[in-house]
Amino acid sequence: MKFAVVAVFCFAFAASAHADTVVDVLQKLGTEKTLISLVQTAGLVSALEGKGPFTVFAPSDAAFAALPPELVKTLESNKTLLTQVLEFHVAPGKALSTDLKNNLLVPSLGGSKIRVNIYDTSEPIVITAEGAPVTNPDNTADNGVVHVISQVMYPLPTGTVVDIAVGNKDFSTLVTAVTTAGLVPTLSGDGPFTVFAPTNEAFAKLPAGVLDGLLKNVTALTNVLTYHVVAGAYYEAGLRNGDLLKTVQGMDVTIKTSNDAPTMVNDATIATQVSGTNGVIQVIDTVLIPPSMHYELIYNN
Incomplete structure (x- = not known):
């Protein structure tokens, strides 16, 4: 035994x-x-x-x-x-x-x-x-x-989507716009949010006078900025060609993907993505204009 x-x-x-x-x-x-x-x-x-x-x-x-x-x-x-x-x-x-x-x-x-x-x-x-x-x-x-x-999780998410934008000089125009529209508290919340974030160069591509006009019209500015925000965390790996994502502004943006080209949202190219503690920033090279405001801002400014 x-x-x-x-x-x-x-x-x-x-x-x-x-x-x-x-x-x-x-x-x-x-x-x-x-x-x-x-x-x-x-x-x-x-x-x-x-x-x-x-x-x-x-x-x-x-x-x-x-x-x-x-x-x-x-x-x-x-x-x-x-x-x-x-x-x-x-x-x-x-x-x-x-x-x-x-x-x-x-x-x-x-x-x-x-x-x-x-x-x-x-x-x-x-x-x-x-x-x-x-x-x-x-x-x-x-x-x-x-x-x-298939990717290293770096850099580590150490701040909100607002913190990320504030800490990057390439987003100084976006930060000014978000601050002017009073959206900082909202975008600093729990989320999660996906922010299609135009760089300073993207804002510089707008016709002369458009940005200045938006900064003087909080209602119009808010409509444009919230057209760049989607509820939920949409990383590039989860985006599919033809996806329609409803923005906080209320209208959809369209995702375009192909095997040999960068992912796009409407006519803006996604350059890179950065994780935050309350969502993800998708860096884009063109400001997104809601279709209902396109003629007014681009052609009638």
Whole structure:
């Protein structure tokens, strides 16, 4: 009897000793060499081999290769920043893809929240984490699960969409307009919001006098600005050709996509996207004018 008990104990110990951790899963995937190297540099291997459970949003090697080389070098040399970035890609608890909901905010190990979105208006369903598409979900480990993503979640969302605009000199005209219209408190709220944000150059493309006229007419200015805002977080990965998104102003904007061209909203090109704590900014190169105001502003100014 004692022998049987010892044998069972030894078997259980051997089984637990060979349990797969999320680190083991990353190694077996074969697409996570860069991530594993950075985890080692940050000294986080032992933590991720712990009891957990953990949910890891794991950028692929291709995702890291798409980053500017100088940023990768900075991450490799700045252990504090590297740790912050890596911890933002890990959440406590085990969340399979079936547990994820649209606009779910998942607390990361670093404290900041990861916004999950699910876009199911067409097949296949797209799951994103801070806009990064999940390409290989539900790789389970004994201490959690790994979801492979095709983008690195960087920069970290540290402020609202208003904070992002205020902190970027390329949006100074937009900030002036939003402030004049009294929309700062609204856009600083919980959201989530998608803001199609024209740069200063986009505003400069307006016919002479149009911007000055808008800044003197709060009603018209508010109509134009709210035509740039959509309720909900629409990252580029979730936008489909022909999508009609209802703006806060009340009218729709039209999404245009193709395989060999940048995504567009109406006639504006989306240059890049930036995550905020209450939504996402889609940077555009042209000011969007509501159709009902187009003739008045563009041709009758």
